[in-house]
Amino acid sequence: MSLLHLAIVLPFLAAVFIPFLFKGLKSIHTGWFVLLVPLFLFIYFIQYLPVTGDGETVTKTFEWIPSLGINFIAHVDGLGLLFAMLITGIGALVVLYSIYYLAKEKEALHNFYVYLLMFMGAMLGVVLSDNLIVLYMFWEFTSISSFLLIGYWYDRERSRYGAQKSMLITVFGGLSMLGGIVLLYLMGGTFSIQELIGLSDVLITDPLFVPALLLILLGAFTKSAQFPFHIWLPDAMEAPTPVSAYLHSATMVKAGIYLVARMSPVFAESGLWLWLVAGFGIFTLFWGSFNAVKQTDLKALLAYSTISQLGLIMSLLGVGAAALHYDYLDDNIYMIATIAAVFHLINHATFKGSLFMMAGIVDHETGTRDIRKLGGLVNLMPITFTIAIIGSFSMAGLPPFNGFLSKEMFLTGMLSVLELDLFNLSTWGVLFPVIAWIASVFTFVYSIKLVFKTFLGKPQFDKLPKKPHEAPIGMLISPLVLITLVVVFGFFPNLLSNSLIKPAVEAILPSLVESGQEVDVHIYFWHGFQPELFMTLGIILFGIVLYSTLAKWQGVYNRIPERFTLNGLYDRGLSGSESGGYRLTSGVMTGFMRTYLVYIFSFFVAILMSTLIIKQGFVYDTSGLAAIKSYEVILALVLVAGAVTILFAKSRLTSIVALGVVGYSVALFFVLFRAPDLALTQLVIETVTVALFLLCFYHLPEISRKEERMRFRFGNAVLSVLVGITITLIAMSAFSQRSSESISQYHIDNVYELAAGGNMVNVILVDFRGFDTLFEICVLGVAALGIYAMIRYRSARSENE
Amino acid sequence: MLNIVVSISLIAVALSMIGIVYRVIKGPTTPDRVIALDSLGISLISVIGLISVLMRTSVFLEVILLLGILAFIGTVAFSKYLEKGEIIQRERDQ
Numbered sequence: 001m002s003l004l005h006l007a008i009v010l011p012f013l014a015a016v017f018i019p020f021l022f023k024g025l026k027s028i029h030t031g032w033f034v035l036l037v038p039l040f041l042f043i044y045f046i047q048y049l050p051v052t053g054d055g056e057t058v059t060k061t062f063e064w065i066p067s068l069g070i071n072f073i074a075h076v077d078g079l080g081l082l083f084a085m086l087i088t089g090i091g092a093l094v095v096l097y098s099i100y101y102l103a104k105e106k107e108a109l110h111n112f113y114v115y116l117l118m119f120m121g122a123m124l125g126v127v128l129s130d131n132l133i134v135l136y137m138f139w140e141f142t143s144i145s146s147f148l149l150i151g152y153w154y155d156r157e158r159s160r161y162g163a164q165k166s167m168l169i170t171v172f173g174g175l176s177m178l179g180g181i182v183l184l185y186l187m188g189g190t191f192s193i194q195e196l197i198g199l200s201d202v203l204i205t206d207p208l209f210v211p212a213l214l215l216i217l218l219g220a221f222t223k224s225a226q227f228p229f230h231i232w233l234p235d236a237m238e239a240p241t242p243v244s245a246y247l248h249s250a251t252m253v254k255a256g257i258y259l260v261a262r263m264s265p266v267f268a269e270s271g272l273w274l275w276l277v278a279g280f281g282i283f284t285l286f287w288g289s290f291n292a293v294k295q296t297d298l299k300a301l302l303a304y305s306t307i308s309q310l311g312l313i314m315s316l317l318g319v320g321a322a323a324l325h326y327d328y329l330d331d332n333i334y335m336i337a338t339i340a341a342v343f344h345l346i347n348h349a350t351f352k353g354s355l356f357m358m359a360g361i362v363d364h365e366t367g368t369r370d371i372r373k374l375g376g377l378v379n380l381m382p383i384t385f386t387i388a389i390i391g392s393f394s395m396a397g398l399p400p401f402n403g404f405l406s407k408e409m410f411l412t413g414m415l416s417v418l419e420l421d422l423f424n425l426s427t428w429g430v431l432f433p434v435i436a437w438i439a440s441v442f443t444f445v446y447s448i449k450l451v452f453k454t455f456l457g458k459p460q461f462d463k464l465p466k467k468p469h470e471a472p473i474g475m476l477i478s479p480l481v482l483i484t485l486v487v488v489f490g491f492f493p494n495l496l497s498n499s500l501i502k503p504a505v506e507a508i509l510p511s512l513v514e515s516g517q518e519v520d521v522h523i524y525f526w527h528g529f530q531p532e533l534f535m536t537l538g539i540i541l542f543g544i545v546l547y548s549t550l551a552k553w554q555g556v557y558n559r560i561p562e563r564f565t566l567n568g569l570y571d572r573g574l575s576g577s578e579s580g581g582y583r584l585t586s587g588v589m590t591g592f593m594r595t596y597l598v599y600i601f602s603f604f605v606a607i608l609m610s611t612l613i614i615k616q617g618f619v620y621d622t623s624g625l626a627a628i629k630s631y632e633v634i635l636a637l638v639l640v641a642g643a644v645t646i647l648f649a650k651s652r653l654t655s656i657v658a659l660g661v662v663g664y665s666v667a668l669f670f671v672l673f674r675a676p677d678l679a680l681t682q683l684v685i686e687t688v689t690v691a692l693f694l695l696c697f698y699h700l701p702e703i704s705r706k707e708e709r710m711r712f713r714f715g716n717a718v719l720s721v722l723v724g725i726t727i728t729l730i731a732m733s734a735f736s737q738r739s740s741e742s743i744s745q746y747h748i749d750n751v752y753e754l755a756a757g758g759n760m761v762n763v764i765l766v767d768f769r770g771f772d773t774l775f776e777i778c779v780l781g782v783a784a785l786g787i788y789a790m791i792r793y794r795s796a797r798s799e800n801e
Numbered sequence: 802m803l804n805i806v807v808s809i810s811l812i813a814v815a816l817s818m819i820g821i822v823y824r825v826i827k828g829p830t831t832p833d834r835v836i837a838l839d840s841l842g843i844s845l846i847s848v849i850g851l852i853s854v855l856m857r858t859s860v861f862l863e864v865i866l867l868l869g870i871l872a873f874i875g876t877v878a879f880s881k882y883l884e885k886g887e888i889i890q891r892e893r894d895q
Contacts, residue, residue: 631852634815657825664845667864671849676860680867687871691878 002060004074007044008128011037011121015114022110030109031099034117038091041124045084052078052503059130059194069191075130078503082342083127083258085500086349090250091120093478097357098242100474101364112152112240119145123251127258132181132191139177139223142252143170149247150239162235165570169222169232177219177259183212184266197265197510204269213267216259217276224256226314227284230307231566237299241360244299249306249352254345257310260317261341261508268321278318278417282435284311289442293449293550294557298359298369301450302352305395308443309348312410312436316341319413319432323509335509337413342504344406346496347394347489351403354482355391355450358384361475362454367465371449376459381470385455387479394486396447396543397440397536402489404536411436411532437535444543445550452547598719605722608730618729621736631672639665650709652697660690677761804855811851818844835879842872 014037022030051058062072076084095116102109122145125138144167151163185191187206188199196203203209220226225233236248247253260277267273288308295301320338361384362377363369378385390401397407414433489496546553612618642661649655663686670679747760747768757763765773821844824837846868853861878888 631811668845668848671852671861671864674856674858674860676864679861679864683864683867683871687875 001062002074004058004060004076004128005062005072007041008074008124009121010041011117011124015117015121018113018117019110022113026104029099029104030113031095031102034113035092035095035099037117038088038095038120042085042088042092045081045088048076048081049499052076052081053499055503055506064134069185070133071131072134073130073192074128075194076128077507078500078505079258079261079342079507080127082346082500082504083254084124086254086346087120087123087127087251090246090349090353090482093353093481094242094246097245097360097475097478098240100472101242101360102240112149115145115148115152116243116246119149119247119252123255126255130193132184132193132196135193136174136178136181139219139255140171140174142255143167143174143223146170146236146247146252149243150236152240152243153238156238158235159238162232162238166232166236168574169229173219173222173229173256176215176222180212180215180219183208183215187212193262193266200266200269200511203266209267209270210272213270213273214276216263216267217273220256220259220263221280222256223259224253224310224314225284225307226256226280226311227287227307228566230284230288231570233307234295234300234303237297237303241299241356241363244302245353245356245360248303249356250349253306253310254313254349257313257317257341257345260314261504264317264321264508265324265510268324274318274321276318277321278315278432281311281313281315281318282414282432282439284308285315286435286439286442287311289439289446291557292446293442294554295446296371298362298371298374298450298454299356301371301446302355302359305443305446306348306352308439309344309352309395312439313341313344313348315432315436316344316410316413317508319417320508322417324511333416333419334413335505335512336409337416338505338508339501340406340409340413342501342508343402343409343493343496346500347402347406347486350482350485350489351391351394351401354387354479354486355395357475357479357482358388358391361471361479364475365466365469365471371453373460373463374454375457376455378455381455383476383480384471385451387476387483388451388455390483390486391479392447392451394490396444397539400490401486402493403486405490405493407440408530408532408536411440411535412530415531433535437539440535440539441542441546444539445547448543448547449550598715601719601723605719605726608726609722612726612729612733618733619736620732624735624738629672632669635665635668635672639669647710652700656690656693656697659693660686663689675761677759807851807854811848814844814847814851818848831883835876835883839872839876842868842875846872 014034018030018034021033048058057075057077059076060074062074064070064072095113098112098116102112119142122138122141126135126142129135129138147163147167150166151159153159181191184196184203187203187208188196190196190199203212222229233248233253237244239247264273285308288304288306288311292301292304292308295304316337320334320341323334323338359369361381362374365381365384366374366377368374394401394403397403411433414436417429417432639662642658642665645658646655646662649658663682667679667682667686670676670682747764751757751760751763755763755767757767818841821837821841825834825841828834828837846865849861849865849868853859853865882888
């Protein structure tokens with residue numbers, strides 16, 4: 001186990017000690033101890049920057065289940081390191097923020113920090129694992145810890161609802177991802193992503209390629225809240241704000257992005273991948289930004305904005321996959337999309353994290369997050385306002401912040417789709433820049449709404465539960481750090497380009513690097529009169545127009561009835577599956593033994609008959625049959641008469657006597673077929689059985705003694721006849737085609753020689769096959785003890801009563 | 802010759818058994834049925850004896866003895882039930 005492995009599992013190890021620190025050192029806020037973990041990890045991961053900057057990777061293997069090919073392979077390359085730094089860096093800021101956000105007197109901090117550290121370790125594991133099974137394990141850890149964090153205030157009904165919803169959706173995706181992983185293993189014979197990348201041109205011809213692609217994408221889309229699986233994210237806003245800032249803007253929702261970026265080299269040769277990733281991404285971008293405008297809750301607005309931005313990154317990754325098809329071009333313009341995706345990933349983490357913290361501050365200091373109650377906070381909370389306006393303008397894609405740069409690159413990437421001439425993109429590809437532009441307009445509108453409705457406008461402090469004031473400085477540090485980064489990256493984007501973005505892009509597009517193309521991250525190219533500049537101007541213009549007329553067209557959102565929204569569909573699907581499942585079980589499980597017997601016999605007949613027919617197993621051969629004697633015929637008629645009497649007798653007593661007739665006839669058959677031991681036993685047992693039946697009959701309660709004939713049911717009659725026919729046919733076929741000779745000759749030859757006995761039946765019972773006899777004795781013993789216990793226990797209980 | 806005689810005897814026993822069965826079904830009182838069942842058991846003994854002769858074997862003699870005992874026990878048990886209302890009395894019944 002190397003230092004790198006220890007770094008990944010460090011949060012898990014630290015989580016063990018958190019409850020002790022919480023209980024033992026009550027005077028210090030537990031968060032201060034937790035803060036050390038991400039800080040240390042962040043510094044540790046900075047050391048890898050020069051390594052990946054040179055295009056090197058670090059791989060350390062820890063054997064876990066080597067016989068199954070499952071080993072904990074930690075693999076640090078540009079992409080993994082970028083995510084690891086996001087996780088630890090923003091993790092440290094979030095922990096710092098949470099120290100001031102969560103009061104140590106009121107909250108169960110030990111729970112919170114244990115969950116948070118679990119989540120941090122799980123995310124590090126996801127982004128730094130090369131083995132897909134280990135990745136899946138950490139993936140499920142993120143789902144579980146996210147579930148725990150969303151349901152942190154578990155006494156609130158909405159928290160539990162949101163936690164359950166996110167759990168169901170992400171675990172559904174996680175399980176389909178596991179299916180995709182297994183399919184990949186079947187195709188490639190390895191769980192290692194790097195080895196799978198090497199096999200990508202073999203995999204694409206495999207018939208399992210498309211199912212694997214779809215399943216992996218399903219996992220990525222559910223985790224990253226892509227349409228239509230985005231519905232869990234707004235409900236996850238019931239979590240404490242540090243959780244929303246950390247999980248639902250910077251890290252967990254980007255796990256799906258990470259997966260798509262990571263698996264791109266494996267799948268991206270396929271046009272399906274390009275279409276699905278880019279198509280779902282661009283539609284999610286539009287749908288999220290469109291819905292964000294109508295939200296009145298700050299965090300819900302930010303949630304939809306996160307959905308939208310994740311769609312943006314996803315669509316860029318999809319379009320960036322086109323670069324792989326042009327590895328002969330010197331100036332590969334599609335690579336810009338991948339660069340933009342990575343760049344926007346960083347930018348989004350910075351400005352969205354700060355915006356969530358801003359929303360948390362507003363909530364904390366005013367007592368509400370409802371935009372309709374807020375307004376005019378600019379004079380009271382100037383620092384928070386600064387954070388909000390920089391974050392929002394960056395989100396809207398306004399200069400001079402980093403969002404502007406990535407938005408420009410995004411538009412460039414989308415415009416480059418127009419020049420693609422593969423996978424029918426030349427016809428439908430024109431939709432991409434159009435939708436991207438419309439979605440950007442909506443992004444502008446909700447970003448402006450976020451700031452203006454909260455901080456500007458008419459103050460209405462009487463509606464607020466608390467008297468608003470500026471947040472404590474500790475709470476402001478983290479968003480200030482993030483907002484500083486927004487500005488710094490905005491002015492000096494090339495700080496990132498060679499250190500973080502270039503290695504990450506090289507990890508997403510390894511085959512291009514192999515073919516000798518230089519990943520040239522030139523973010524400076526935003527000046528110049530390019531079409532995207534005019535698109536940005538159009539976005540601003542139309543955004544202002546739309547925002548100023550918001551009241552006029554807001555009614556459009558109410559056009560969709562609640563039943564047909566995705567949330568409505570989810571709720572009805574959930575309750576529908578519950579009631580459907582209930583109805584199914586209550587319909588099938590009637591509680592009546594006769595119904596179950598009907599099931600059993602129906603399946604018995606259906607399976608055996610169909611086997612007999614499909615395999616054409618019915619054979620009738622009379623060659624091995626003995627001659628029929630007259631006594632046997634008479635006895636058989638008596639037996640049939642007895643059996644029929646049981647069915648049609650009016651009184652139960654007659655049935656019992658008829659059963660005795662059947663048993664005695666069988667004993668006579670044993671006599672006729674020369675089985676004296678069987679006849680003896682059969683006679684005694686039949687007598688005892690009939691006596692027991694009479695005992696039961698005698699003790700029947702008076703009320704149910706009404707003598708009436710068994711009711712006729714047509715279905716039962718048909719079924720019983722079918723069962724009889726089935727067994728008869730199988731018995732005839734089995735007798736007609738014996739596969740081997742009987743072994744009884746051995747017993748005949750050796751009954752005296754080896755076992756010193758004359759009675760062959762008894763010698764078999766106690767000598768040749770004495771084991772069976774032993775356990776039949778056992779059965780009888782158990783039955784006797786059981787009867788004794790039943791009678792004794794019942795009488796003991798009734799005496800107590 | 803022996804076979805024909807035994808077969809005739811078997812048919813005769815079978816006919817008598819049919820008569821006994823008629824009494825079992827019809828028999829107006831329970832004691833009638835008990836007596837009929839008892840004689841049915843005895844007839845069965847004769848059937849098995851005749852079949853043993855037909856098969857030229859002595860292994861079914863135990864079956865005959867057993868049937869005799871069973872018929873006796875069954876009749877006694879039934880008689881006791883008719884007399885006292887139960888077959889096995891409890892010793893410490895008050």
